[in-house]
Amino acid sequence: VLAFTGMLWSTLREGTEYYKNVDEVMPQAQQWTGKQMQLHGYVVPKSIMRRRDASGNITLDYIFKVQNNPARSSEPGNVVDASYNGIVPDTFKDEAEVVLKGKLTPDGFKTDPNGVMAKCPSKYEAAEKSALAGT
Amino acid sequence: MASLGSALLLATFVVCSYAAVASVAGARRHSRRLIESGIGAFYLVAALMTAASAIMINAFLTDDFSIKYVAHYSDTVQPLFYKFTSYWGGLDGSIMFWVFLLSVFGSCAVWVNRERHRELIPYVVATISTVEMFFLYLMIAHKNPFTTSLTTVPADGQGLNPLLQNYWMAIHPPSLYTGYVSAAVPFAFACGALVTRKLDDGWIRTTRRWAIFSWFFLTLGNLFGARWAYEVLGWGGYWAWDPVENAAFMPWLVMTAYLHSVMIQERKDMLKVWNLALIGMAFMLTLFGTFLTRSGVISSVHSFTQSGLGPYFLTFLIVVVAAYTALLTSRVRDLKSPAEFESYLSREAAFLFNNLMLVGIAFAVFWGTVFPVISEAVRGVKITVGPPFFDKVNGPLALGLVFLMGVGPLIAWRRTSPQTLMRTFLAPLTMGVGAGVVVFAMGLRQWYVLTALSLAAFALGTVVVEFRRGVSARRHLVHETPARALVNLVSKNNRRYGGYIIHLGVVFAFIGIVASSFFRTEVKRSVREGQTFSIGAYEITFLGLKGVETAHLEDLSARLAVRSGGREIATMEPARLFYKRPQQPATRVAIRSTPLADLYVVLAGVDDQSGLATFEVFLTPLVFWLWAGGLMMAIGTVVVMWPNVRERAAMAAALGRDEALGAEPVPGGD
Numbered sequence: 001v002l003a004f005t006g007m008l009w010s011t012l013r014e015g016t017e018y019y020k021n022v023d024e025v026m027p028q029a030q031q032w033t034g035k036q037m038q039l040h041g042y043v044v045p046k047s048i049m050r051r052r053d054a055s056g057n058i059t060l061d062y063i064f065k066v067q068n069n070p071a072r073s074s075e076p077g078n079v080v081d082a083s084y085n086g087i088v089p090d091t092f093k094d095e096a097e098v099v100l101k102g103k104l105t106p107d108g109f110k111t112d113p114n115g116v117m118a119k120c121p122s123k124y125e126a127a128e129k130s131a132l133a134g135t
Numbered sequence: 136m137a138s139l140g141s142a143l144l145l146a147t148f149v150v151c152s153y154a155a156v157a158s159v160a161g162a163r164r165h166s167r168r169l170i171e172s173g174i175g176a177f178y179l180v181a182a183l184m185t186a187a188s189a190i191m192i193n194a195f196l197t198d199d200f201s202i203k204y205v206a207h208y209s210d211t212v213q214p215l216f217y218k219f220t221s222y223w224g225g226l227d228g229s230i231m232f233w234v235f236l237l238s239v240f241g242s243c244a245v246w247v248n249r250e251r252h253r254e255l256i257p258y259v260v261a262t263i264s265t266v267e268m269f270f271l272y273l274m275i276a277h278k279n280p281f282t283t284s285l286t287t288v289p290a291d292g293q294g295l296n297p298l299l300q301n302y303w304m305a306i307h308p309p310s311l312y313t314g315y316v317s318a319a320v321p322f323a324f325a326c327g328a329l330v331t332r333k334l335d336d337g338w339i340r341t342t343r344r345w346a347i348f349s350w351f352f353l354t355l356g357n358l359f360g361a362r363w364a365y366e367v368l369g370w371g372g373y374w375a376w377d378p379v380e381n382a383a384f385m386p387w388l389v390m391t392a393y394l395h396s397v398m399i400q401e402r403k404d405m406l407k408v409w410n411l412a413l414i415g416m417a418f419m420l421t422l423f424g425t426f427l428t429r430s431g432v433i434s435s436v437h438s439f440t441q442s443g444l445g446p447y448f449l450t451f452l453i454v455v456v457a458a459y460t461a462l463l464t465s466r467v468r469d470l471k472s473p474a475e476f477e478s479y480l481s482r483e484a485a486f487l488f489n490n491l492m493l494v495g496i497a498f499a500v501f502w503g504t505v506f507p508v509i510s511e512a513v514r515g516v517k518i519t520v521g522p523p524f525f526d527k528v529n530g531p532l533a534l535g536l537v538f539l540m541g542v543g544p545l546i547a548w549r550r551t552s553p554q555t556l557m558r559t560f561l562a563p564l565t566m567g568v569g570a571g572v573v574v575f576a577m578g579l580r581q582w583y584v585l586t587a588l589s590l591a592a593f594a595l596g597t598v599v600v601e602f603r604r605g606v607s608a609r610r611h612l613v614h615e616t617p618a619r620a621l622v623n624l625v626s627k628n629n630r631r632y633g634g635y636i637i638h639l640g641v642v643f644a645f646i647g648i649v650a651s652s653f654f655r656t657e658v659k660r661s662v663r664e665g666q667t668f669s670i671g672a673y674e675i676t677f678l679g680l681k682g683v684e685t686a687h688l689e690d691l692s693a694r695l696a697v698r699s700g701g702r703e704i705a706t707m708e709p710a711r712l713f714y715k716r717p718q719q720p721a722t723r724v725a726i727r728s729t730p731l732a733d734l735y736v737v738l739a740g741v742d743d744q745s746g747l748a749t750f751e752v753f754l755t756p757l758v759f760w761l762w763a764g765g766l767m768m769a770i771g772t773v774v775v776m777w778p779n780v781r782e783r784a785a786m787a788a789a790l791g792r793d794e795a796l797g798a799e800p801v802p803g804g805d
Binding site: 011020086114 | 270314468495499503506507510516517518519521523524527531659661671719720721722735740741742744745747749751
């Protein structure tokens with residue numbers, strides 16, 4: 001039982017990540033840089049862009065901005081640049097509520113592969129399940 | 136109709152309160168009439184809930200959008216089938232569905248056992264009624280599914296979330312809820328046994344079939360949920376240790392432990408307290424699971440929504456835990472077991488370790504699930520616990536379980552000498568080691584995979600040895616053909632050999648899980664029409680796009696030719712869907728499943744300008760066996776539940792009466 005508890009405790013330390021809102025992180029960006037975390041926020045409208053490769057084809061390289069408060073609220077709160085390479089969930093679009101897994105770098109928030117969880121802006125329940133798509 | 140529905144719920148609450156009070160008062164005063172009237176009220180609850188459910192389903196089928204719940208989860212163009220399943224599509228309806236199931240199951244169990252367990256029944260009625268009252272209170276006071284729009288009635292509904300418009304989703308919640316709710320029956324009998332101090336194994340035998348019934352549906356519920364995630368969510372996996380999944384997994388684990396440990400009580404009259412604790416835990420975890428999926432407490436990360444029911448659930452849960460613990464503690468002296476463990480080399484010990492591991496896994500999952508909440512409450516730091524934690528903790532425990540699954544069935548009760556042990560386990564051990572060597576020779580080097588496959592082969596070997604032993608005994612004793620002997624063996628000892636079939640299923644599912652977790656490969660490609668890319672041994676050519684539009688959705692599908700070894704083996708058509716109401720995109724995955732590997736293709740996007748289509752392709756080996764193993768577990772469970780004459784005789788002996796040979800209930804009761 002002791003060994004089990006010990007194992008539980010030590011693995012728990014490795015397996016956990018901070019869960020932060022944009023406002024909690026950005027004012028002390030330095031302090032959070034390089035730490036693995038999950039970042040909660042909302043996609044800034046019209047900020048999602050995809051890079052083109054040398055021959056002009058669209059790639060899976062996304063850059064977008066995430067703000068602390070919902071898109072239609074009066075104050076956006078802090079805003080952070082984010083990047084991601086890969087397939088995004090269907091619900092990832094302007095105004096979507098997102099949780100990004102990854103690390104803050106000096107160039108913005110770098111999202112892990114499959115690290116985007118998103119909920120579409122309209123209020124539908126069971127989006128909890130769509131959030132799964134990203135994990 | 137909506138006001139009738141609300142009135143019905145209110146009436147049900149009143150009737151339910153009466154059932155609880157009358158039956159307990161009747162038992163205290165030894166008033167047969169009072170008890171009977173309590174039981175009558177209890178049946179009436181089931182009738183009222185059936186009527187309320189009928190009204191709700193009727194509202195969905197007739198598009199009665201004046202009811203908010205209907206307007207929220209349905210619309211006019213929704214296919215009939217999904218209109219029906221929308222009943223449990225949302226929070227309010229699923230709570231109502233819960234009560235409906237509980238009232239029906241409770242009534243069945245009481246009806247069947249009303250003569251046989253006269254003393255227990257009033258408390259069974261009271262326990263189940265109390266649980267029903269809690270959910271009815273939630274509905275009446277906070278989440279009335281029959282709430283109507285105060286102002287204008289919408290012309291059309293908002294429609295069910297497209298992710299939920301899937302047949303797995305249609306059957307997954309009812310399976311899981313059936314599993315959850317039916318766990319309340321053994322729990323209620325356990326409470327009855329504790330209160331009345333009738334603490335022999337009567338309550339266990341009586342509710343054995345209910346416990347298996349519950350386990351069966353929990354198994355299916357978990358499998359359907361995993362299958363749904365696999366087919367619908369389009370990330371190539373089936374399990375992510377999401378709190379919602381954990382909520383369904385924990386009761387399954389504890390119920391599995393319970394089903395094993397009751398065998399020791401039946402055989403050896405040991406572990407009485409432990410069994411009572413397990414069934415209590417199983418029931419509380421089903422409450423906790425409902426709480427978790429439906430309250431939004433651990434949603435901060437995963438479901439984002441708050442429903443405001445959290446505090447009520449938590450309070451009720453705490454009350455149940457406290458009350459049950461107090462009841463159990465006050466009876467500990469009556470539960471002293473005369474028998475003791477004799478040796479670690481015994482079946483009892485194997486079962487005990489199996490129990491510890493199952494409960495250990497359940498505890499680890501529980502801890503990982505609630506840790507974020509605790510951390511936030513205690514330290515004010517929001518954190519999340521990811522899959523690595525669950526994998527690391529549960530991986531070794533799963534190995535231990537598979538090992539014990541190989542040991543348990545062959546080892547003798549009470550004690551075994553090392554020599555006998557060696558002789559008994561020679562064949563399975565050879566199989567295990569042999570499998571390990573073969574896999575090693577094939578070039579696999581991950582220690583976990585090697586161990587896992589060896590242990591799986593070992594457990595498989597045990598089952599094979601057991602079957603062979605039984606068949607050859609029959610062939611010698613009654614001179615049957617091997618096939619005939621096999622059929623008779625299983626049907627005459629369905630409890631035992633059904634259990635082995637379940638074990639086989641678990642081993643196959645375990646192999647599928649290990650292989651798919653370690654060897655999944657993934658390719659992402661953007662291609663033009665006519666271009667080809669490859670994954671593993673497969674070459675995939677993008678042939679073109681096709682768009683179809685219906686009243687319900689737009690469907691853009693891609694045609695892909697799949698070639699392997701120079702031969703065309705399949706055409707696959709993954710698609711992107713766009714639902715019109717609610718306006719939402721979705722993915723339709725194309726899967727080509729074979730026993731060796733699943734080819735899983737997602738159409739991630741199409742760029743209108745360049746005509747490039749982006750595909751995400753997963754190649755997952757042996758995942759087929761997860762589903763096949765699950766099916767085998769289900770079949771094995773049906774075999775176990777099949778009525779058996781010998782068992783009824785044992786039951787009658789245990790109860791000391793002949794009446795027990797009476798009517799055989801379906802599905803539970805005996």
